Amino acid sequence: MTIAQISAHGRLRHLLTLEDLDREHIQMIIDRASAYLTKVGQPPAHDTILRGMTVANLFFEASTRTRASFELAAKRLNADVLNLDVNTSSRAKGESVMDTIFTLQAMQIDMFVVRDASTGVPAEIARNVEPHVCVLNAGESEVSHPTQGLLDLMTILEHRPDIENLRIAIVGDIRHSRVARSAYHALTKYGVKELRLVGPPELLPDSSFDGAKLCSDVDEGIRGADVVMALRIQRERFTELGAIPDPQEYARRYGLTPERLAITAPNSIVMHPGPMNRGVEISGEVADGPHSVIERQVTNGMAVRMAVLALAHEHVRDMQGISA
């Protein structure tokens, strides 16, 4: 059963996946996020609208940047913030995820930011919480990372608003990437001209990227591309793969270098979700070069998370009005 992410009042209640979110709601989030951007060197945006609300960051999988980004977003909106890092192994010994959620809900937590290594956990939580409670997916197995997809879309739109004319290449371990899946859903809803998924044959997806073009030759994949997004290659992949014996070999075949960038479109932009393996999937020269918008992705990520929390807060207020 699909969970409704939009409430009966038209509010963003949950953010679980971009797959079921229509373009109008995606645009609503990005517009709100744009309002939270400030100039570099200026104070970050602050808002008091979450004062009195409680946000729990429930990370069943380690994370530094996404956790920091959600935590700061909630604090800058004046929420009370609770961080819970629960590794999956201790979860096995302890109570079920849903019992943890019910316990925290009984402490009157309004919003759960959840990262989990298993598919379906955020939706399961969303299905079972009280009507006023919101669930925000901060990374789910290999299938969904919606705030990442939104920040990627927002960053592309900032630099190339004419998305229906763009050729976008994602390079790396597409098969295991929630980043690629969420980018795919965002970009196809915006009518991207061409989406190319580039990587070693073993790391290309089998299905679930309808309409995208698969490509194991990197030069063919990025030629003429307006946007090139390199994915982090997990070091544990090297042991699994006969075709790619080591990081050096991966870098030689698929790493983004200034030479490779030369065959992309003029003024192409380079993205990476971080954390980067410099010298593997991306060279330091490219990461720090004029094409790179990697730090801008991080700034937009903060704004997207503030936007999502701010929008979800309107659902909580709606429901408080009803139960008052």
Added chain:
Amino acid sequence: MTIAQISAHGRLRHLLTLEDLDREHIQMIIDRASAYLTKVGQPPAHDTILRGMTVANLFFEASTRTRASFELAAKRLNADVLNLDVNTSSRAKGESVMDTIFTLQAMQIDMFVVRDASTGVPAEIARNVEPHVCVLNAGESEVSHPTQGLLDLMTILEHRPDIENLRIAIVGDIRHSRVARSAYHALTKYGVKELRLVGPPELLPDSSFDGAKLCSDVDEGIRGADVVMALRIQRERFTELGAIPDPQEYARRYGLTPERLAITAPNSIVMHPGPMNRGVEISGEVADGPHSVIERQVTNGMAVRMAVLALAHEHVRDMQGISA
């Protein structure tokens, strides 16, 4: 030497054990806690009275729910909150507990929330801190967990105010349970009609539960009970016990099931301090069923912790007035 938990001005200064607290002061805490309850779906209670005070959560033993509950309670009262998770093994290598306390006290921390696996640590801290500083016991070895005892009492009183007519059964590893000990102290002060301690003979207590009835047959123990409280069974107990070889066998003999509940009093309530081992000491059907008040215990726990912090804050203010 017993530590005075009540100050010369009649304030709750420390909360170390319910054993030495009289009914009047227990009722004062519960009344204050009741004032911090709000309707489900409504914003949680907030208060600014701890603004400018600092609460340190010093957990020498792992905890998720009690730590989260105290942390949120302090934040909702506008305290500055410092979380310190210090595992006991690293404590052995480092400085003494009292040196850690003296260091934090020199940083002008007003209240220490302490959980420790050794008996006597909260009292030792209370004995040595400055006159304005408060110590709140968040779980002490197998002997005391006073906020748990208070939330259990509060939950029972909400559902059954006529406590002197109640039969209450606690089922599980009574011998090693600080939850059972604190419940015992709270309930006996309120004149409970009958307290039954139920569990395998190896897990029944030897003394320290004066006036309670010990019972190793679960059906006898819960028959006609108005309140049944299941305790979490620690998995490490199974290896120690010849009599109870595994969780399945424990569930068969002592687990709370709908069938067993049928012999309790009509409208009996079922409690559990969490985290639950579903299918072991309590079946999922009972945990989620109409008799269960388990989530209400969590909500009341938040309110009790806010109340205890708010009351202790009055002691700090008293002393600041004196030293001003």
Added chain:
Amino acid sequence: MTIAQISAHGRLRHLLTLEDLDREHIQMIIDRASAYLTKVGQPPAHDTILRGMTVANLFFEASTRTRASFELAAKRLNADVLNLDVNTSSRAKGESVMDTIFTLQAMQIDMFVVRDASTGVPAEIARNVEPHVCVLNAGESEVSHPTQGLLDLMTILEHRPDIENLRIAIVGDIRHSRVARSAYHALTKYGVKELRLVGPPELLPDSSFDGAKLCSDVDEGIRGADVVMALRIQRERFTELGAIPDPQEYARRYGLTPERLAITAPNSIVMHPGPMNRGVEISGEVADGPHSVIERQVTNGMAVRMAVLALAHEHVRDMQGISA
């Protein structure tokens, strides 16, 4: 290349080392810190000047007291605070320190409090951040711990303002001590009469303490001293040293005891940076005795960290004015 710690507008921008800071700026910090002291038992100082700013505590090396002190200092100034404990081993697998910094900077963090086990990391960060961003060193390898040096100096000045008449002895593992190095820089700038570095020959420094007197006989080292600072002896040193087989032997030869203190100057003060190994480098009797100012060091440390954050905030404001 040396990094300018003072901005073009004369503000304290970074605090990396006391070596390059002149006495005037050191005094400025201490004066500001003095303004943040309150009486024992009174509420700690609070200030709202960092409201809207974000401080990240980035600890690549474990710490309890310094982290707690910086965290509370930032909270009492109303900053948004982000704690990141990243151990060095996981750093090796992940992104580079500078990529972590650039990511956090893109989240609009204004001040980085950094502890690292490698020499040069705080300066490398300071060299690369945006012009408005500040870097505060919270402990760097064996070379620098400037807030510790400042709090030590402040504590000495409180008790003995006539520093040019003082004999000060530092006892312990001088060679590996960032505490000793920062104290040396602070004290020599204030014209201390005599600085004696006392310890086993293997733990005395080779150079970098110009003008100090080295001494392996403890009685000779502390005789007539007005200030005696004991350093924490790391337990791992015992395995490296032929000369000092075990803690008991170290205590016998170099531990501060009441008997040893008798040969120091009348009214001498005893200091320790903490955490203490009671019974090793310092006896409990001395630690808790009338000469000890150890807890006062902690209180002054809070004030110093508030002062440094408050001063650095003026640099951030300067730059926001420029980029506005």
